[in-house]
Amino acid sequence: ESRAANASNKEINIQWYIPSLAKPSNNTETKVLLLYAYNTKPVKISNIKIFSSMSMFSGHLWIPLARIISLRKKLSNLKQQVEMLMQRSKSLSSASEPTCFLEQSETLKIIPSKKPQMNVAKVHLDEKTEEMAKMCLSEVKALLSVVPALSLPLTEIPFDITLQSMASLEDMFDPATGCIITEESLFNWIISLLH
Numbered sequence: 001e002s003r004a005a006n007a008s009n010k011e012i013n014i015q016w017y018i019p020s021l022a023k024p025s026n027n028t029e030t031k032v033l034l035l036y037a038y039n040t041k042p043v044k045i046s047n048i049k050i051f052s053s054m055s056m057f058s059g060h061l062w063i064p065l066a067r068i069i070s071l072r073k074k075l076s077n078l079k080q081q082v083e084m085l086m087q088r089s090k091s092l093s094s095a096s097e098p099t100c101f102l103e104q105s106e107t108l109k110i111i112p113s114k115k116p117q118m119n120v121a122k123v124h125l126d127e128k129t130e131e132m133a134k135m136c137l138s139e140v141k142a143l144l145s146v147v148p149a150l151s152l153p154l155t156e157i158p159f160d161i162t163l164q165s166m167a168s169l170e171d172m173f174d175p176a177t178g179c180i181i182t183e184e185s186l187f188n189w190i191i192s193l194l195h
Contacts, residue, residue, distance in 0.1 A: 012038035159185035
């Protein structure tokens with residue numbers, strides 16, 4: 001029971017395993033192991049000994065560490081660019097909206113939350129940021145595709161770009177941590193690459 005698990009929605013769990021610190025020979029590059037598990041329907045496991053499900057999948061991929069570090073830097077830059085675009089669009093929209101004051105009772109409402117919610121609004125990208133996103137996502141696709149040789153660069157962005165989706169992708173490629181991804185369009189794209 002203590003090792004039981006449940007997922008109330010579709011989610012993918014990403015974890016990294018970095019092998020022992022023994023240095024590889026000069027011919028080989030350092031690789032890390034990407035471990036993933038995902039469910040396509042809600043799952044509740046109460047007994048791991050008798051559980052079987054057609055909606056749960058898991059697997060692993062060996063990925064060069066240098067490529068992951070490089071990609072994470074690019075994703076971090078992309079996320080910063082998306083944040084700047086959001087701030088710009090917020091300042092433009094707030095400048096055009098009439099100022100209104102909340103009633104005192106409304107200002108006192110504080111909803112406790114364990115973790116601050118990321119913005120899930122779709123961000124409209126400028127041309128430069130869109131090209132940057134296509135390059136980063138093409139690299140994600142190349143790293144995760146079962147047959148990398150068939151992984152052509154993306155001509156369009158396969159999911160809604162939100163601050164949350166960018167933060168999730170950045171976390172996904174941080175070998176020091178892992179992440180859980182639940183955003184529908186990002187989830188669907190990632191599992192399509194892992195099939």
